[in-house]
Amino acid sequence: MSSSSTAFTHPAMEAVAGISACLDTLSETNLWSLTTGELATLVLAFETAMRRAVAMQVELTGKAETMAVAEHEGATSLPAWLKATADVAPGVTKARLALRRALIDFPVTAQAFRAGEISMPAAEAVCAAMTALPGGVSADLTRPVEQLLVDTAREEGARAVVRRAEEISHRFDPEQLEPAEAAQAERNRLRITLRHDGTVAIRGVFDREAGALAFAVLGPHAAPAPAEGGMPDSRDAESRYADAPVRVLRIASSASPSVRGERPHLMVSIGFDALVGALNGRLGPLNRSAARALPGAAPGALLDTGATICAGAARRLACDATIIPVVLGAKSEPLDIGRATRVIPKSLRRALVQRDQGCAMPGCERPPAWCDAHHALAWCLGGQTSLENTCLLCERHHGMVHRQRWRIEMRDARPWFVPPPWIDARQRPRLHSRYKVRSLGP
Numbered sequence: 001m002s003s004s005s006t007a008f009t010h011p012a013m014e015a016v017a018g019i020s021a022c023l024d025t026l027s028e029t030n031l032w033s034l035t036t037g038e039l040a041t042l043v044l045a046f047e048t049a050m051r052r053a054v055a056m057q058v059e060l061t062g063k064a065e066t067m068a069v070a071e072h073e074g075a076t077s078l079p080a081w082l083k084a085t086a087d088v089a090p091g092v093t094k095a096r097l098a099l100r101r102a103l104i105d106f107p108v109t110a111q112a113f114r115a116g117e118i119s120m121p122a123a124e125a126v127c128a129a130m131t132a133l134p135g136g137v138s139a140d141l142t143r144p145v146e147q148l149l150v151d152t153a154r155e156e157g158a159r160a161v162v163r164r165a166e167e168i169s170h171r172f173d174p175e176q177l178e179p180a181e182a183a184q185a186e187r188n189r190l191r192i193t194l195r196h197d198g199t200v201a202i203r204g205v206f207d208r209e210a211g212a213l214a215f216a217v218l219g220p221h222a223a224p225a226p227a228e229g230g231m232p233d234s235r236d237a238e239s240r241y242a243d244a245p246v247r248v249l250r251i252a253s254s255a256s257p258s259v260r261g262e263r264p265h266l267m268v269s270i271g272f273d274a275l276v277g278a279l280n281g282r283l284g285p286l287n288r289s290a291a292r293a294l295p296g297a298a299p300g301a302l303l304d305t306g307a308t309i310c311a312g313a314a315r316r317l318a319c320d321a322t323i324i325p326v327v328l329g330a331k332s333e334p335l336d337i338g339r340a341t342r343v344i345p346k347s348l349r350r351a352l353v354q355r356d357q358g359c360a361m362p363g364c365e366r367p368p369a370w371c372d373a374h375h376a377l378a379w380c381l382g383g384q385t386s387l388e389n390t391c392l393l394c395e396r397h398h399g400m401v402h403r404q405r406w407r408i409e410m411r412d413a414r415p416w417f418v419p420p421p422w423i424d425a426r427q428r429p430r431l432h433s434r435y436k437v438r439s440l441g442p
Contacts, residue, residue, distance in 0.1 A: 019053075047116075048116035048117075049116065050116075051113075051116035051117075051118070051119055051120075052114065052115070052116035054119075054120050055113045055114045055116070055120075056114075057096060058096045058099055058100050058103075058113075058120070059100065059114075061078070061082075061093060061096040061097060061100065062096070062097060062100035062101070064078055065078050065097055069081065073085075078093060078097070079091075079093040079094055095124070098124075099120065099123060099124055099127065102124075102127035102128075102131065103123070103127065105127075105130075106126065106127055106130055106146055108143065108146045108147055108150050109123055109126045109127060109130075109146060109149075109150055110123075112150045112153070112154065117150075117154050118150065118153040118154050119153075119157075119158065121158040122153035122154075122157060122158040122161060123153070124158070125149075125153065125158040125161040125162055125165075126146065126149045126150055126153055126161055128165075129149055129161060129162070129164075129165030129168075130142075130145070130146055130149070132165070132169070133145065133168070133169070133172075134169050134172045134173030135173065136172035136173045137168070137172050145168060148164065149161050149164060149165065152164050181207065181208070181209065184207035184208060185207045185209070185210070187205065187207070188204075188205065188206055188207055188210060189204045189205055190202065190203075190204035190206075191203045191204055194365070194367065217248060218241060218244040218245060218248065219244075221243070221244035221245075221247045221248060222237070222240040222241045222243070222244040223240070224240065344373040344385060344390065345385075348373070348385065348386070348387065348390065349373055351387055352368075352373055352387070352390060352391065352392050353368040353392070355387070355413065355414075356368070356371075356391055356392040356415075357434060358370075358371065358392065358394075358434075359371050359392055359393055359394040359397055360391040360392055360393060360415045360417075360432055361393060361394070361397040361400075361401075361417060361432065362417060362430045362431065362432045362433065363432075364394060364396075364397055364432075366394040366396075368392060370394050370395065371392035371393055371394050371395075371398075372392070372393055372394075372395065372398050373390050373391070373392060374390060374391055374392070374393045374398055374401065374408075375389055375390055376389050376390065376391065376408040376409070376410050376415065377389055387413055388410050388413050389410060391408065391410075391415040401417075404419075404420050404423070405420050406418065406419055406420060409429060414431065414435050415431075415432075416429040416430065416431050417429065417430045417431075418430075
C-alpha cells in the first residue's frame with residue numbers, strides 16, 4: 001500500500017503566482033492589434049488593477065508588522081528588512097504602515113481603496129482630513145463627510161480632497177483658520193545654494209498667501225511667448241517658470257534696498273580685449289593702456305560669485321550696464337584707490353569684490369554680498385583704508401578673526417591668514433585657494 005502527499009500551497013501564494021503569470025501574458029501580447037478605444041480602456045483598467053495591488057501591498061505590509069516578520073528574519077525592523085531584501089525605501093514602508101493603521105477607523109475609505117477606486121495618496125489625504133476634523137462636526141456627520149471626501153477623491157483626486165477638507169474645517173470651525181495660516185507662514189522656507197559649477201539651486205515652500213502671490217506675479221512672466229515665424233514657444237512649463245523669477249529679479253533690482261552701501265548689482269570682470277570686441281565704442285574714454293586683461297578671464301568673464309560665464313554673455317550684460325574700468329597691476333591685482341578714510345568707499349569695495357570674490361578666509365566660499373570689508377591693521381592703530389590693508393570677510397569669519405586674534409598679513413595685495421598659536425603652534429600663514437588658482441596664469 002502506498003500513499004502520496006501533495007505539498008500544500010497557500011491560496012495567497014497561488015494568487016501572487018497567478019498575478020505574475022498574467023503579467024507575463026500581458027507583456028507577450030501584441031498591443032498593436034488594439035484599437036485606440038480599446039487601448040484607452042486597457043490603460044484605465046490596468047490603473048485600477050495596480051491601485052488594488054497597492055492596497056494589497058498596504059495590507060500585507062501591515063500583516064507583516066503584526067506577525068513580526070522582521071524579527072523572524074533577523075532584521076532590526078520591517079522597513080530595514082524590506083530595504084535590504086526588496087529595495088523598498090524605509091519611508092515607503094512607514095507610509096504603508098501608517099495608512100493601514102488609519103484605515104481601521106475609516107471603512108468607507110478602506111473599501112474604496114481596496115476596490116481600486118482611489119489611489120494611495122488620495123486615501124492618505126482622506127484619512128488625514130478625517131483625523132483633523134474640527135470638534136464642531138457632530139458624530140452623525142462623520143460618515144457623510146467621509147463619503148463626500150471619498151467621492152471627491154474618486155472623481156477629482158487627492159488635491160481636491162485637501163481643498164474640500166479645508167472648506168469643511170472653515171465651515172465648522174472658522175476660528176482655527178487664522179492660527180493655521182500663522183503656522184504655515186512660520187514654516188516658510190527658501191534655500192538658495194551656490195553649486196560648485198556656478199549654477200544656483202533653489203528649494204523651498206511658501207504658505208498659501210505667499211504662494212498665491214508667487215503665482216500671481218510669476219504667472220504672466222511664465223506664459224508662453226508669442227509665436228515667431230509661425231513657431232510656438234518651445235519651452236516647457238518648468239523652463240518658463242525658471243525664466244520668470246529672473247525677469248522679476250531684474251525689475252526688482254532697481255527698487256531693492258542697498259546691500260552694504262550699494263544697490264543690488266551683478267559684477268562681471270572681463271579682459272579688455274574680450275569685451276571690446278563687440279561693444280562698438282561703448283567703453284568711451286577707457287583705452288587699452290588703462291586696462292590689462294585679467295588672467296584666466298579672457299575670452300570668458302568672471303562673476304562676483306567666482307563662477308565664469310562666456311564672453312558673449314558678458315557682452316550681452318554690458319549692453320545695458322554701467323561699465324567701471326579697473327586698472328590692474330602686474331600681478332592682476334586692482335590698484336590702490338587711495339582713500340584714507342575709515343569707512344570703506346564704494347569704489348574700494350568694488351575693488352575688493354573684484355579681487356577677493358568672496359570671504360578671503362581659506363576654505364570659505366560665502367559670496368561678496370555676505371561679507372564685510374576688514375582692515376588687516378586696525379584703522380585706529382594707523383592702518384590705511386586701502387586695498388593693501390583690507391579684505392572681505394563673512395560675518396562668521398570676521399567675528400572669528402577678532403575673537404581668536406588671527407593675524408592677517410597682506411602680501412602682494414593678497415591676504416594671508418596667520419592662526420593663533422593654540423590652533424597652529426608654528427603659526428603657518430594660510431592663503432585661500434582661489435588666489436593660488438590665479439597664480440597659475442591664463
